[in-house]
Amino acid sequence: MARPPATVVEDYLKAIYAHTEWQDDPVTPSQLAERLGLAPSTVTEMVKKLAAQGLVDHARYGAIRLTDAGRQEALRMVRRHRLIETWLVERCGFAWHEVHDEAEVLEHAMSDRLLDELDRQLGHPTSDPHGDPIPDVHGRVDRPDAVPLAQLSDGRALVARVSDRDPEMLRELTRGGVSPGSIVSAGSLAAAATAIWVIPLDD
Template sequence: MVEDRLSAAAQDYLKVVWNAGEWSDRPLTVKALAERLSLTAGTVSEGVRRLADAGLLDHQPYGAITLTEAGRREALAVVRRHRLVETLLVRTFGYSWDQVHEEAEVLEHAISDELVRRIDAHLQHPTHDPHGDPIPTADGEITIPQAHRLSDLATGDCGVVTRVSDSDSELLQRLEAVGMLPGCHVRVTERVDSSELMTVTRVDHDGADGGAAVPFGLAALRAVWLVPG
């Protein structure tokens, strides 16, 4: 039941810790967590201490913040609700993929476990949300693909878009406008490190270019993840 859950603030802490490590192995510090939560370091330090006392986080002074097994289960439950809600809003209510994140941020704390189960069944048990992020199962299982940031690739490299961060709505709109969505095969046609620009084009099934080459800043493409191939 919703009433039996952790507070929304505690859920946010655990989800952000999970998200920080989902696609990166960089240690998460109190300062970095505070930036992600838009809170002061002092507030976050106290929140981390309380969650550590509750057995949900591990944290040594000045060390990295990590989830305990119990914390991981709680975090993945929130991630599951968030990503199922995003999928529901796109598939059933006609939201675009750049509109759903904020709505899901609210609803993930409000819906019951039974409603989550029914949403999952209604959507026929989706495995990924509209941004390509894997949806944890009800048992807390999740499969993270071996993907690389598009910004790390070199000229001539190819891959299939597997995930796009939902934090930048303008980038999502631009990617949708040029057809670069999860499942799309793309090729890096040019990389210019001196100007931090990369030109990318979609690739058809036969290997031919499927659209015009589109320039992006490398900083923006750090939000796009590809499975090489």
């Protein structure tokens, strides 16, 4: 079985991790194919290769789970991606809806030395512009205890994280002044409520 390119492996592992970062259900092959924009047959073959390398556990037709080695590699790439997004916003003047695709390219090309320097210059940030936690150099993640805004039945909440999968939604939220750190109310922002994670506030 031919060994796949490192960049492809990294993209798959990062996508598997992303699916389970904010909820507990493991990703299925069809969900992974949709997330990556690939044919299910392509994903199935790649998952077999990842399993052969000891990076994922996968029973035929079953869900896909990262092994400890796979999770470690996924967190390494997540750290690179989110540090680069933070650098693009804070130092290069990009808007938060513009940085995902740029980071997807740069995360594979940037050396560890340069990434460590970006981290130092940025003051070792713990979250990216969307509120997603940045793993530390040891792969530790401090994820806030947040829930989707759509699950909030009453009261107000602090925006902890906004999904970056829909650039147009991010532009709309920018126009509305909503970003991590904003205060929102239950029942507000209905069109984006499933993409916004919040920490309920005691009134």
